[in-house]
Amino acid sequence: MSSTPRVWDAGAAREWVAVPRQGDDKYSRGVLGVITGSTPYPGAAVLGVDAAMRTGVGMVRYVGPSAVTGAVLARRPEVVGGVGRVQAWLIGSGMDAQKRSPTLADELGRAVREGVPCVIDAGALDLVGDATGPVVMTPHFRELQRALAGHDSDATVDAIASDPPRWAQRGADLLGVTVLLKGATTWVAHPGSAAISVTDAPGWLATAGTGDVLGGVLGALVATHAREIETDAATAMPALAATAAWLHARAAELASGGGPITALDVAEDLPTTIAALLG
Incomplete structure (x- = not known):
């Protein structure tokens, strides 16, 4: 494979x-289960x-505790x-794998074994190996280190931080999934496949x-491209992950205007970001 990373841009994102x-x-x-x-x-x-x-999915089905629902x-x-x-x-955001109830374990297990594409984050990353459909996992450096702990003894947080593209690729190859490694880039x-970079957030x-x-943006893109994933997951999954990161960064840029933002600010500017991209 080529070792030269591809820089994702507006033209690439527009296609997805x-x-x-x-x-x-x-x-x-597209219907996204969450x-x-x-x-x-x-x-x-x-x-x-x-x-x-706000990213354009047709419906969201949410499964969770009554208070959270x-x-x-x-x-x-x-x-x-x-x-x-x-x-x-889309599973795992805002969860702790060490505090998983039997009911939640059953719900997560059914989701990853359903055979549809999965976006797996945070408190469900330990289930990546159980998934029967295409997967994109979305760790930060420490989460990737934990995911690779049983596969590569050289995977330390410092090593990953010093060479993120190498370790994103290493994680993808060892785990057999698409890896979206969060960071400044x-x-x-x-x-x-060659790694893809999304810069300038x-x-x-x-x-x-x-x-x-970011997980919500990616989940929506994956749900709306189920046919493309079924046809060619090796092309679609990394392209959708890169597009989600690009939209996320551009919405943050729009929301910020050079100043502080909150997460909800980023979500609220997604429709305008997508309209500008398509226009």
Whole structure:
């Protein structure tokens, strides 16, 4: 494979944003299943679902504790609660794998074994190896180190921080999934392919909850491109991951205007960001 990373740009991103056609409905536009958030961290679910809806998915089905479901519905009343047919799953944001209830373990297990594409974050990264469909995992440096601990003894946080593209690729090759490695520059890698870089995100993006927004953007893109993934996951999954990171960075840039932002600011500027890209 080529070792030269590709820099993702507007032209590349534009090809991976689904525009509704005449005759589309909420089901044909993609349905995203979401199992995120927890009683200590309900905001992760609210942010991810809000971002997914604003990225253009047809429907979101949310599965979670009643209190968290209530918070999600208060923000996004169009969300449907409970399990049903989906084109993709977003799981793990705002969760702690060490505090997983039997009910949550069953819900997550069913999701990763359903065979549809999965975006796996934070508190579900230990389930990457159980997935039966295409996967993109979204770790930061420490989470990638934990995921690789049983595969490569050289995988330390310092090593990953010193050479993120190498370790994103190493993670993809060892785990057999697409890796979106979060950082000042986002790196996307897929087994056997050259890494992709997404650069120029504003420093203000380093704030609580923005990773949850990124998960929602990526989940929506994956759900709206289920056919392309079924046909050629090796091309589609890294392209969608890079596009999500690009949209996330550009929405943050728009929201910031040179000043501080919050995660919800980024989510709210996604429609304008996408409109500018498509226009």
